Amino acid sequence: MRDHDDQAPGIPRRAAGELEAAALAVLQASGSALTPGEVLDRLGGGLAYTTVVTILSRLHAKGVLTRLRSGRAYSYAPVADEPGLAARRMRGVLDAEADRETVLARFVSELSPEDEHLLRRVLADPDSGS
C-alpha cells in the first residue's frame, strides 16, 4: 500500500492530519457510505471540494476507508475491520519509534535477494539445507 503523504500537493502535514481525522469521524458517524460532496457538506468550514477528495483518497490508500463507485464519483465508508485498524495504528506507533523489530517478535524477518535464493533452493530440495 503506497503512502501518498509526500505526494499530495498543497496541504501542510499537520492540517492534513486533523482534516483526515475529521473526515473519518464524519464517515463513522454516518450510517452509510458518503461521496466527497456529502462529506464536504458535513465538514463545512470553507474547504475546497478537491481538498476533500484528496483527503478521502489518501485515507483509502492507507486502507482506512473502502470505496464504491457511486455515479461519477466514489462513495467512501470506513473499513469495517476494527482489529485491522487497531493493528495498523499500533504498527504506526512502533514504526515511529524506529524500534519495531526489537519490540515485536516477528515470525520471519525480511529477506535479502541472496537469502531468498537460498530458501527457494532449500524448499525445492530439503536435503540441500545449510
Next chain:
Amino acid sequence: MDVFVWLPLVISAIAALAARPLADRLPPRTATWLLAASAVVLAGASCGVLGLLALAAAMRIPFVDAAAGMSIRAVNSRDPASVPLGILAGALLAAAAIAAVRAAWLRTTALVAAHQHSRRLPMASLLTSAAEAVVVQDDGVDAYTVPGWPSRIVVTSGMLAALAPDERAVLLAHERAHAGSYHYLFTAVARLAAAANPLLSPLATAIGYSVERWADERAAAAAGSRPLVARAIAKAALAATVAPALRAQSAVLLGALPRPSTARGPGLVPRRVAALLGPPPKLRIVPLVLAVALVAIAGLSAFDAARDLHAMIELAQSAA
C-alpha cells in the same frame, strides 16, 4: 588496583567475538540464558571498573582528599592510576549511564504504546486452546507477538493464506513459545546491557537469534517434526518477500529501506531453516564452561578492583 581492572573490558570484547559462535553451537535455551546472564554481568563489571578508575583519579584531587579525610601523600605513593585515564573512564561511564537510561526509556514507552494498542485488538482464539491470537485483514504476510501481560499474537490474513494448515499450527506454536517463555525479557535485558557497554551489542544480536531458535525448537517439539517447521518458516519468509507487511511495503517502495544485504553471510531466516534441517543441537560442555568461567573472571576482577580501591581509601584515611 592493577592491570586486572582491565579484564572486564577485555572479556567483553572476547564475548562480542564469541557470541555468535556460541549461539550457533549451543542449544537455544542454554545459549539464551548464557548470553543474557553474561551480558548483565559484563555490563555491570565494565561499568563498575570505569567507575573505579574515575574514582581513583578523583582521589588525586587535593580537594577530594581533604573532603574525604585522606592523606594525599599516601594516595600518590600507592596508586598508579593516572588522572587523564580516570577522566576518560568517568566520561565513558557517564555516556554509558545516559545511553542505558535512554534505551530503557525508549523501550518502555514503545512497550506501553504497543500494549495500549494491542488491548484494542479483540481476543480471539484461533485454536481450541486459549491463544490470545488475533487475525487482522491484511494481504501483507506478517505475524508477530506483542510482549506484555498478557502478550498478544497478531497474524495477518495474508500469512494464513500463505501457509498450509499444519504450517499454521507451527506458526502459532512458535509465537506462543515467545509469549509464554518471556523471551522478550531476555532480548530487552541484552539490549539494555549493550546500551551500557556497546562492546556487548553482538550479544544482543545473538540473543535475538537464539530466542527465535528457541521458539522454533518448541514449535518443532509440539508439531513433532523439525523439517516441517523449517518449511513453514521458509514458505512464510518467501511469501512475505512477495507480499510484505505494511511498513516494509511502503518503506521499500519509497526506496527508503534497502532490502537487507548478506554482507555478513546468510540472514536470520536461512540460518534458522538450516539449523532445523540439521541435527538437533547438543549441549557442549566445554564451550559452556569456558564461557561461564570467563564471565566469572570478569565479575571477580571488578569485585577485586573495588576491594583494592576500598583498601587504599582506608589506608589513606588512616594515614591522614
